[in-house]
Amino acid sequence: MKSNTAAFFAETYGSDMPRITFISSPNRDARGSIIPDVIAQAKPKDFTVRRLLRQAEREGAELFFAPVPMSGEGMPSEAQAKDAAVIWADVDQDFTDEQWALIERLDATVNESGGVGRHHVFVPLDVPHPPHVIKELNQALRVALDGDAKQNPASFLRVPGSFNRKGEPVLCRTVRLSSSRQTLPSVRQALRTDASSASEYQRASVAVEDAVSAAETFRKYAGKTAPGLGGMSPRRLLDKANGRFAEGNYDGRHKLASGLTKDLLRIGLSQGEALGVLLECDAATDKWTPAQIAADVARVYSKEVPHQPDGGAESRGLSTSAGVSAEPGVTSADDGGDDVLTDAEDDMESAVSRMMAELLDSSAMDTQEDPEPLIDSWLFVDTVARIVGPPGSMKSFIAIDMSAHVGMGMPWRGNDVKKGPVIYLLAEGSKGAKKRKQAWEKHHRRRMENVLFLGRAIQVLGDEWDVFVEVCKRVKPVLVVLDTQSRITAGSDENSNDSTAFNRVDDIRKVTGACVFVVHHPPKDGKGGRGGSVWIGGLDTELWVEKKGKVATGDCIVTLENEKQKDEADGLKLQFSPKVIDLGVDEKGKRRTSVVLVNPDVGAIAASELSTIERVFRAIRDAQVPPTATEISKAVGIKNVRNYLGDLEKAGKIEAVGSPKRYKPA
Structure with a gap:
């Protein structure tokens, strides 16, 4: 097992090994996704990998690595990717005869990543190439092998010699080992589709890959x-x-x-x-x-x-x-x-x-990138989204909280974010926003950085909107919040299906590639955004906010629900409790306060299921050894407790450890 692993890294990276990132995942979340933790950034030499494998085996963890060296510490990201001398594909099926012939022509390494029919394919290159070249070649290799979407330079791939513990533990091992390194032209030639049957898009894409650099042409001529x-x-x-x-x-x-x-x-x-x-x-x-x-x-x-x-x-x-x-x-x-x-x-x-x-045929469509999350499962870049809720439902508090986490690159409620600049247009409530920002900073004990506020309304139908769009273009934000829709669309008929206002908002998305996030109100006695259907039809995402109870009486619960998600699963829910933050006194000696949204107390998660939630939590809290879901079910006399466990995890009261999962107080 160990020599197999050492040989894999030696042949893949050669004698001049770069420092790569190793990631351990001792646990998985309620959806079965890994919970990654960077454990080392080192050259993948034999003794280093053996130590990491022993550590993972002791902890019952899964072990991954990022195939591209990174320029910084922490979790791998595409922005930190450096030049690399390997391309790869993740293939969850058996290879056809034609695909195996391609693997042999490329002299590729093949690892079984979790049993028969699950593979990682690696093609070592003779010299390193920039991240965009690696990504393009990964896409071509993925298409040729009918692989999954793991062409990003920050992908996680399994270390051979470790175990895939998604179900029953299965050893990951190398079944074919490369003995040579390929040149860029040879890889492109092998992955090129037959020009006579290629689509116009494919022929043009190949032409771009084969284009001679202008600098070389200028020297020649x-x-x-x-x-x-x-x-x-x-x-x-x-x-x-x-x-x-x-x-x-x-x-x-x-x-x-x-x-x-x-x-x-x-x-x-x-x-x-x-x-x-x-x-x-x-x-x-x-x-x-x-x-x-x-x-x-x-x-x-x-x-x-x-x-x-x-x-x-x-x-x-x-x-x-x-x-x-x-x-x-x-x-x-x-x-x-x-x-x-x-x-x-x-x-x-x-x-x-x-x-x-x-025009894209089926193969070319497979090379297109998947929607890129801004906040995993909730918001996506290059989209128009909207958050809707009655007055006082705390939708702006959620928008500011999301903005701060995106601007600072902090996970939001356990969901990964894409870090980047944020522009927040305070078309209403700009004075109150100051206290909300200060409350957030005091609660999180840090300044809210990388978030830019504009404290006045700018009308989408006015000349100044073009100026605002240009400002957004120059700042290059990943998130633009428009708070609220009604305050920036004065002069337009909200109930008509004229698309002018929506198209003007969409102009921001077109020039920035950002998520444009609009705050809006519902009709008086209804759910969903107020006004004509042109907005709901054009939106990629719509979130619904509802508040029950009062902050002053301590029984307030705010629920956020994903009502519409054009390209992902909808129906996700989160719950929050407002926490009052003391901001001191003003110049007149009057107490200043605001609130932040925090995870709710166990007793406030769902009033209709209060006793059940408490019983589940106490069964976990009072157990001498962290119990499994089956053991918890027997302790509380309920056949299925997984929904309650999920609520407790989201509330931050418990956490899952090991495999099979056992639960303990957070």
């Missing part, structure tokens, strides 16, 4: 030009095109980009060399994806004839798009034959090529 280009080399043509785009001195971004492509073709650049230059052309990259740019370059090269030394540019009427002609516009005339395209036809043809490059 330094000083080279073609007749009619005013002596301009490829570098000068690109600089000229980018200058014209920046000045607005052009007649359509497509004409500028495709004309530059024609000029590069005239000099004699290959299609791959021209694409590398166009990937640095501002007129193209400002609007189109690399695959779309590749499709447009391919269209130009398929229609144009490369420059021949015996014919000048003028004799064929080719474009001088980079601006070398005397006229300010860009000409796009061809050779004057019957197949010459007018400007409008050429624009349409280019647009069709770009849209064709956006």
Whole structure:
């Protein structure tokens, strides 16, 4: 077992081993997900891995590693990923004959990650490559092997020699060990789909991967030009095109980009060399994806004839798009034959090529990224979400609490978050927000950092909204809170299905990729957001808040429920108790207070099940040895106590340990 493990790391990482992160998980949560804990960041040498395996075996823990070295301490993240010399895929099925042939062609390592039919596949590379290259190759390998979505550089993979304890413990072991390291071109060649059967998207994506860097092209063609280009080399043509785009001195971004492509073709650049230059052309990259740019370059090269030394540019009427002609516009005339395209036809043809490059077949769809959580299971980046509740239901307290945790990268109620800047638009209640912030800081004993507040209403239908969108674009937040919807949509008919207001809010998402989180009220006697259906139809997420009891009497419970989740499971619930925080006195000697939301007391979780909850908790508290769920059921005389255990865990009163799970007071 140990020599198998040592051989795996030696062959995967070679003699010059990087420091990688090892993660232990002695427990799983109520949903069966691991609860990770970083236990070491070290070079995976034999003695190090043997020590970690012994430690995991003693603790009954599962042992993982992040295959990419990280630049910082703590839990691995994509932002911290460094260059790596290995790609991988997680495959939960048996391999077909064709897939096994690919594994042998790549000389890949195969680990069984939890019994027959569960595999981790590794392909060692000859030199390290940047994280984005590793991720792209992981996606291609995953598609080829019908794998799961674990192409992220911060993935957790099982250490061979450890045990998968999700069910009955199963030893993870290496069943095929690589003996060579692959070059980047050889891997790309092996993973490339057959061009004759590939979709437009796949062909364009392959072209992007094979594009020659602009720097390399500039060195190769330094000083080279073609007749009619005013002596301009490829570098000068690109600089000229980018200058014209920046000045607005052009007649359509497509004409500028495709004309530059024609000029590069005239000099004699290959299609791959021209694409590398166009990937640095501002007129193209400002609007189109690399695959779309590749499709447009391919269209130009398929229609144009490369420059021949015996014919000048003028004799064929080719474009001088980079601006070398005397006229300010860009000409796009061809050779004057019957197949010459007018400007409008050429624009349409280019647009069709770009849209064709956006069409995805089933294999290409598999390479698309899954929704990225902002707060795991609750909010996601690049979405529009809304939290709805009656006045006084404490929805703004929840929004501020979420904002603080995201801004500071702190798990929210046990759920992982994506750390990043937050913009909070206080369109109402800005004075009260000051006390809420101070109460949060006092309770958590830290400053609320990375959260920016704007304390006035900005109307979505007003001119200043464009300024706000630009501010968001420059700050690059991961979360933008708009509190409240009614205060930023003055002048619009809330009950109409005019989508203008929603589209203006969605503009923030488009320019930032953030989660735009709107605070809203329900109708007087109903549940869900007030107003027309255009909002609920456009939302990715909608949360419902309800408060029962009074803060002053100590019986207040706030319930948050996930009512709508477009791409994930809905119906999740959390409960909170407001805790009064003393903020001292003001200048007049008057006591200042606010509240924060904390986990509720056991006795307040659900009044209708009070005695049952108490009995379950006491059975755990009074046991000499942490009991299992079955033992707890027998102690309290209830057939199924798992729901009560889940509530107690969410309330922070108990925790699960070991396998099988045993429960003890937190």
